[in-house]
Amino acid sequence: MTHDAQPTASHFIDGQYVEDTAGDAIAVIYPATGEQIATVHAATPAIIDRAIDSAARAQADWAALPGVERGRILRRAADILRDRNDALSRLETLDTGKPIQETLVADATSGADALEYFGGLAGDISGRHIPLGGGDFAYTIPRPLGVCAGIGAWNYPTQIACWKGAPALAAGNAMVFKPSETTPLCALKVAEILHEAGLPPGLFNVIQGAGPVGAALSTDPRVAKVSLTGSVPTGRKVYAAAAASMKHVTMELGGKSPLVIFDDATLDDAVSGAINANFYSSGQVCSNGTRVFVHESVVGDFLERLQARVAKAVIGDPLDPATNFGPMTTEAQMQIVLGHLDTARAEGARVVCGGHRIERAGYWVAPTVLADVTDAMTCARDEIFGPVMSVLSFTGEDDVIARANDTAFGLSAGVFTRDIARAHRVVAQLKAGTAWINEYNLTPAGMPFGGSKASGIGRENAREALDHFTEVQTVYVGTNPVEAAF
Numbered sequence: 001m002t003h004d005a006q007p008t009a010s011h012f013i014d015g016q017y018v019e020d021t022a023g024d025a026i027a028v029i030y031p032a033t034g035e036q037i038a039t040v041h042a043a044t045p046a047i048i049d050r051a052i053d054s055a056a057r058a059q060a061d062w063a064a065l066p067g068v069e070r071g072r073i074l075r076r077a078a079d080i081l082r083d084r085n086d087a088l089s090r091l092e093t094l095d096t097g098k099p100i101q102e103t104l105v106a107d108a109t110s111g112a113d114a115l116e117y118f119g120g121l122a123g124d125i126s127g128r129h130i131p132l133g134g135g136d137f138a139y140t141i142p143r144p145l146g147v148c149a150g151i152g153a154w155n156y157p158t159q160i161a162c163w164k165g166a167p168a169l170a171a172g173n174a175m176v177f178k179p180s181e182t183t184p185l186c187a188l189k190v191a192e193i194l195h196e197a198g199l200p201p202g203l204f205n206v207i208q209g210a211g212p213v214g215a216a217l218s219t220d221p222r223v224a225k226v227s228l229t230g231s232v233p234t235g236r237k238v239y240a241a242a243a244a245s246m247k248h249v250t251m252e253l254g255g256k257s258p259l260v261i262f263d264d265a266t267l268d269d270a271v272s273g274a275i276n277a278n279f280y281s282s283g284q285v286c287s288n289g290t291r292v293f294v295h296e297s298v299v300g301d302f303l304e305r306l307q308a309r310v311a312k313a314v315i316g317d318p319l320d321p322a323t324n325f326g327p328m329t330t331e332a333q334m335q336i337v338l339g340h341l342d343t344a345r346a347e348g349a350r351v352v353c354g355g356h357r358i359e360r361a362g363y364w365v366a367p368t369v370l371a372d373v374t375d376a377m378t379c380a381r382d383e384i385f386g387p388v389m390s391v392l393s394f395t396g397e398d399d400v401i402a403r404a405n406d407t408a409f410g411l412s413a414g415v416f417t418r419d420i421a422r423a424h425r426v427v428a429q430l431k432a433g434t435a436w437i438n439e440y441n442l443t444p445a446g447m448p449f450g451g452s453k454a455s456g457i458g459r460e461n462a463r464e465a466l467d468h469f470t471e472v473q474t475v476y477v478g479t480n481p482v483e484a485a486f
């Protein structure tokens with residue numbers, strides 16, 4: 001381990017760092033240079049067992065605490081995350097390659113927001129009272145599920161650990177979290193900080209590894225729920241594995257979301273929206289609006305302004321605060337994106353800018369805008385998960401709604417227009433878990449976030465996430481003499 005703020009071992013179990021070099025070595029690469037910055041080891045079956053076992057032992061006492069006491073610990077952890085934002089952001093940049101300009105505002109800070117939000121709500125978890133007539137009544141108790149597994153993607157390692165951990169812990173559960181094998185470091189820091197804030201040992205354990213470790217968590221009978229952020233194919237596998245033991249699931253999966261720009265939109269805002277919907281984190285954002293439908297009367301103007309803005313991207317050392325565009329997180333993902341660019345050209349898309357690898361050490365793809373894209377092209381159908389915007393033109397409102405919905409995904413959508421009636425009419429018809437009007441990709445902790453159709457099940461953030469980390473026990477209370485047939 002070469003940097004001060006780095007975690008000191010591969011796993012964090014029962015309140016402490018744990019190493020077990022018997023597990024496969026996983027090289028942690030700084031994507032901006034291709035340099036190896038750390039090594040972690042995949043969890044062996046013994047480590048997996050230890051993590052689940054310690055979580056199971058700690059959970060009942062945690063659940064028995066008053067919610068305000070659980071919440072106080074989460075809020076303290078939020079403060080520590082904010083205090084250490086600089087060091088944590090640097091580590092996140094080294095792990096993911098995302099520019100420090102982004103990690104300073106969207107990773108530990110977003111995690112802190114979730115911890116603060118759910119810390120506040122923890123004291124307000126309550127059931128319902130249901131009057132039944134004749135003096136009888138029922139009430140409900142939202143009960144924690146027990147041990148929950150969290151499995152993360154590579155793009156927002158700190159945020160994903162907190163978005164899953166905060167509501168799980170607030171509701172009285174324990175969590176075993178497995179980060180993506182390509183970005184393993186920051187979830188360990190989240191565990192360290194939670195325990196420093198007073199979380200009793202065992203309640204947030206982090207173990208490393210790739211698919212097989214995630215699969216072991218998804219099938220273990222001691223695990224009551226799996227919350228996954230990942231691709232649709234992985235989601236299908238994890239959902240199926242969880243079904244065998246009837247586990248609860250939350251699935252935050254991929255997308256191919258539409259962003260619709262009407263002819264009355266404030267065009268510079270729409271261009272900003274399209275940039276935020278495609279190039280943040282070099283396009284490695286699940287909710288990205290990668291199918292940008294622009295009204296035919298403004299598409300020329302839109303492309304001209306967009307091209308001028310993309311030319312201003314500062315591509316360079318991600319640790320330099322001036323840089324606002326970084327590399328892909330992995331070499332494999334860079335190759336996937338470059339393959340998509342070849343296919344797009346072959347299918348007739350016009351490259352307005354970018355369209356190639358940037359020749360420097362590490363895994364860089366230039367911010368790319370494709371025009372003259374049609375609905376049938378692969379770049380308009382498949383999730384690319386890279387800095388590739390496809391621009392399509394449209395004529396009528398009904399037509400663009402039908403085209404926007406013609407996808408198996410349903411994660412997000414956006415609309416730019418100054419006509420408020422149209423904005424609400426259109427989003428009401430878009431099959432997407434989250435829609436933005438005259439904005440894009442903002443996900444505050446108090447707002448539910450998640451997907452429809454193949455993009456997922458359940459919601460993260462807001463009160464909805466607490467519902468997904470609890471189950472209701474109903475109690476009927478009789479207050480009258482008991483009647484019976486005989």
Ligand SMILES: NC(=O)C1=CN([C@@H]2O[C@H](COP(=O)(O)OP(=O)(O)OC[C@H]3O[C@@H](n4cnc5c(N)ncnc54)[C@H](O)[C@@H]3O)[C@@H](O)[C@H]2O)C=CC1
Nearest residue numbers: 152153154179180210211214215230231234252253254286
């Ligand atoms: N909806 C959302 O909130 C978000 C969705 N994503 C989606 O995530 C994907 C990119 O992330 P990746 O890390 O490539 O996804 P991935 O699906 O390859 O991996 C996700 C996680 O699942 C684990 N995994 C793989 N196979 C497994 C198995 N059989 N059982 C259990 N766990 C398994 C991986 O080790 C990793 O931790 C994209 O499709 C993206 O859209 C990314 C961020 C947010």
